[in-house]
Amino acid sequence: MKVKCPNCGFDDEGNFCSRCGAPLPKPSIAKEEALVPKAPWTAKCPVCKSGHLEEVTHKSLFGLKTTENLKCSNCREVFSPDGSKKIPSNPENEEEVKATIPLMEFVAKFLLRHEDNSLLN
Numbered sequence: 001m002k003v004k005c006p007n008c009g010f011d012d013e014g015n016f017c018s019r020c021g022a023p024l025p026k027p028s029i030a031k032e033e034a035l036v037p038k039a040p041w042t043a044k045c046p047v048c049k050s051g052h053l054e055e056v057t058h059k060s061l062f063g064l065k066t067t068e069n070l071k072c073s074n075c076r077e078v079f080s081p082d083g084s085k086k087i088p089s090n091p092e093n094e095e096e097v098k099a100t101i102p103l104m105e106f107v108a109k110f111l112l113r114h115e116d117n118s119l120l121n
Contacts, residue, residue, distance in 0.1 A: 001027040041083050048075040055081075 002011045007022035017024055042053040051074025058067045070079045079086055 003027050042070060045072040045075060045077065046079070046083075047077045047086070048072060050074050053079060 002013050003024050003026075004011055005017040005020065005022055005024055008017060008020040010017055010019040012018050012024060015024060016022065045051040045053060051072040053070040054073055056069055056071045056078070058069070068081055070081060070083075071077070072079075077086060
């Protein structure tokens with residue numbers, strides 16, 4: 001990275017100015033970091049550091065509410081869209097939860113029918 005020679009003002013690289021021979025100051029790290037474009041935080045998973053984050057949408061029990069999150073393509077960790085928190089996940093129990101959905105839907109429909117019948121009577 002080029003720096004300005006404090007003696008003659010020439011922009012140069014290295015340890016010494018190629019025009020006057022004066023020692024050149026070390027380039028600041030902040031200037032080097034400013035030249036490197038920052039990738040969005042979703043480009044690399046904060047947990048495994050190798051996967052990228054993909055958008056995933058989940059619907060609630062009756063499809064009334066949708067939740068959008070980000071999931072790592074490598075370690076499968078889930079994050080909120082703004083990156084403010086890691087959403088707890090437990091892959092071992094996820095299948096068990098999915099298996100109970102039909103039962104929960106049946107119970108909910110039964111309760112709604114029972115409520116409708118009690119309102120009519």
